[in-house]
Amino acid sequence: MRLFETRPGDDGLPGAKRFLAVLALITGTLMAVVDTTMINLALPTIAADLGVSGARAVWITNLFQVICAAFLLVFAGISELVTRRRLYLFGLSVFVLAALGAALSRQLETLLVFRALQGLGAAATLSIGPSLYRAIFPSRLLGSALGLSALVVAGGYAAGPTLSGVILSFADWPWLFALNVPLGLVSLLLARRALPRDVPRKGSFDTLGALLSMMMLASFFLAMDAIAHTAPLWQSGGWLGMAVVACTAFIQRQRRAAYPLLPLSVFAEKRFTLAVSASGLAFIGQGLSFVALSFFYQEQMGFTPLETAWLFTPWPLAIMLVGPLAGRLADRINPSLISSTGLVLLIGGLISLGLVDESTGVLGSLWRTALCGIGFGMFQPPNNREMMASLPPERSANVSGVMSTTRTVGQSLGVALVGAALGLGLAVQWTLWLGALTTLMALLASLARVPLAGQALRQRRLSSEGR
Template sequence: MVGLQRRSATLVVMLATLMVVLDLGLVNIALPTLATALEVSESRAVWVATSYQLVCAASLLSFAALSHLMGQWRVFSCGLVLYTLGALGASLAMGLGWLLFWRVVQGLGGAAILSLGPSLYRKIFPHRLLGHAIGLNALVVAFGLASGPSLGGVVLSMASWHWIFALNVPVGLVAIWLAWRSLPYESWRRTGFDWPGALLSMLMMSGFLLAMERLGHGQSHTLIIGLAVLSLLAFAAFVWRQGRAPAPLVPLSLFAEPRFTSASVVTVLAFIAQGAAFVALPFLYQTLMNASPLQAALLFTPWPMALLISGPLAGRLADKYDPALLSAGGLVLFVIGMAGLAWLSSAGSAAYLLLPSLLCGLGYGFFQAPNNREIIGYAPLALSASASGVLASLRTFGQCQGSAMVALIMALPFGSVSLALWLAAAVALAALLVSVLRLSQPARVVAS
């Protein structure tokens, strides 16, 4: 794929990814407004965000596997249609029930998009430029993280909450048109679909996410333990099924490649640390340092803005140098930044936290793009969709673990934001150690 078609296909994946990444920032900041406008409690309004996250996370592996049957461009395009239709329906919803229904539709579309985005880059770009493509993806994610809450605040200051969802409709329509014109065509394949595996993966992810969500709201320990046990049993059954299914959702042969496995472990650990920081820092700024929501958003900006610079640069370098080395170097900066945030969290001034936040963003950008390149690049081309689904699932798992970790620590009698940040820094250090050990594993050249 060359020239105009490559540029158009790249734009499709970037637009689709941006829509999904922006979603949580836009919606989360609108939750108090939604609760007031729909005349419901804040705990019920939270389900506008939770329902989307739950359905999206539970469907990631299934959509990745479905692409082996239907072709990646069909599944991705259907995801765009579902997401755009869900956004339109949500923008027109007149009550919480209909809004939740359309958010579920959006979650299904978001799962198809997130599970196949990195894999499509593998088809759009030659293997020698894969790092550049993953770097572009990091740029889009960083921009979405940085602008989501601010854009949501601007929209709410000028219009009703309906426009939070309506914003994505024209973007989605443009992406759908470009997708049908530019994404690489694939014919239907005569292969099966692992329905038992899909059900188990949904039970595994939804049970885990519900347990984490209930933990964050201080619900009954019996319910939380029950959901956690359900998730663990589903995970064990899922692994057993994948080793025996004729067309598994996640071919276990992927994990026979040591660098793929190491990169996967590092992904989980790094996203736990980042997820914890993303929950702890707003609380630190607004509650302990008395910053307004707008001030807190501005104080948080250095992290994603630094990632906006380092991500694309690291992606380009990963095409020339060992991605594991770049990832390890990025994690060194990330660990220093996290330790700085934890150490200075009791300083009483947010200004002291700007430099550590900047280091976290720079380090995470240099870690994420090369590490993602290893996960996607070390998978055989025929299994790139499965690798992409694994990456999206690991990212979601890590972020939720990080959020739950902060909620659990804050519920303890001796819990504090500082303690949560120190623990996040320790998890980041564990990610660094695994990444350093990965350097001793042989690099394998994967044919494009």
């Protein structure tokens, strides 16, 4: 396979070890992604078995997501001091042990503790996943590697609900958590054997910056959750105000810290800043459309939750098919051109979904959803390549943390916008048009970096020829 060929002058790991390291990352990523989608579908079953209300059971998912979001930047910074390999092994170990604890839990309070620990473990692995791909693969294959990463994430999202339904059809819900234990042990063995070793950075850790980062991201997520569930204004406004205050203090701290958690200098690179902006805006559109279509399909078109899940399937399946190809092309031609083309298709898909009504058949919904998936699959791997390649390798951990945080923030904001629109009595289709608008803004950011990405590609070719 081309991804595992070794050429003279390649950086990264040699082919055989590269394969094992990637297998460890794939297994770990699949566990975190599939776990989230499986548990979402199982919440009613868990609530009934534990004898709790649906509103309380929702925190089985919410707590995982809040903890994971709050620690993404923190763990990216910690990885520089303890090395990415050790942090990844720590995260996997915590996730697997917490999954075992969750499987053995018979009370909601105990289950929530282990879900929080699972969120902590997931944050440790997801915060540095993209930077490990850069350390494992040679620079000439970075786009292809990130395309593979997109395939794995999309596959997890596609398989999660179906796998959950199959398991719950013949086993109790604890088996959803227990499934992670053998997979996690395999991933741990592979990671210990094959993940690259790097040299830890000398210097202190920005503890105050880490606390402010956790406060900022956790309060932002809680604010978005409150808005999505149309909570009282004082509640959502209070969380949002705390997020703004923490964000302001965090920025000031990063400007003064000797070893900042997130060096603000990375945003001086226009390619990086524009890629981050495009990513956040595109994820708003994706997160918004997923929730909006769930309401539309079930409440207006009368589909069951399982039928709705099948109607969503073309989106991640299209990413699985298109993402690796787009990543491979991004190693050869201007990545921003590919990303921009993908965003045009995504805008077309969202507009077409906004025109869906009760008379639209299943096939009409499926091709529109597939068009969105094709567009997002063309956008994400080349855009991630731009984020990762626009900064020096020593900034990979920072880039990885920003990448994961941007995805989480964008999706959370998209969900919140749907909740706010529904709370105001707006039709679901209006939120899809709003998703198309945010994606158009992402397209403008993507187009603005086309000349910069083209110049970087020419320099990379000249460097390769000179070597």
